[in-house]
Amino acid sequence: MTNIPSPGHPAVAAYLAQGYDSVVGMSSRFAAAICARLLRLQTEDGVGGPLAEIGAFEGRFFIALAHxxxxxxxxxxxxxxxxxxxxxxGRFEANCLKHGVGPERRVTVKGDSGVMTPAELMGHAGGSRFRLIHIDGEHSRAALAKDLVLATACLSEGGLIVLDDMLHPGYPTLMVTVQAYLEANPEIVPLCVIDRETIVGATKFVLCDRAWFERYQARLLAIFEAYIWPLGADFEPHWCLVLSQDTRLAEIT
Structure with missing residues (x-):
């Protein structure tokens, strides 16, 4: 494992080093380490509770988050x-068991997020709101729009929404949905962009409540200093950090 930040959890670090690549999936190890560290940051700031992943597939990213x-x-x-x-x-359940996430720590729901109400989703966590929701479901504009509405309604104070496969060449119109969502929900802002490892391990956006942005950003600047791309991301008018394994700027001569 090279050029990967500390996830802040020994169990996550062990899984990323020894099991992550053995689980079929598309999310990157770099993004998993950062999101795990964001969960640690939440815990340190008094934000607790369950998390949810929409589109768990065979469990690669889910297992890292659960740990x-x-x-x-x-x-x-x-x-x-x-x-x-x-x-x-069945493969999802087997992967979770193999990598230390037993049924006492997770709830597996076979269902369609597009027709699920917030009460139904939170009901699977005992009625609690979620501190982090990772959206990696159907990659269409309509499905993403519905998942964003669902996630927003289920998010706890200080919660984070993580969006997968942003800026992916295979799904270029998803950004249109994200921009429309941000314009319609000005209280939600991009916290950071997690740059891709490869086309398969694509970019993620992390969103947070505007009231929490500066608090989170200050911590990210300190924790991920070595991974900050200097120019950041301009969401017009909002600016946020870009976390990348390659922080070089273009050479202009």
């Missing part, structure tokens, strides 16, 4: 679990 929770906190995995075949749910 970053505190004792007694639940990780909820929501997926239609029918793509690419009906065996994906």
């Amino acid at each position: 970053a929770l505190e004792p007694g906190e639940l990780a909820v995995a929501l997926d239609i679990f029918s793509w690419p075949d009906d065996g994906v749910k």
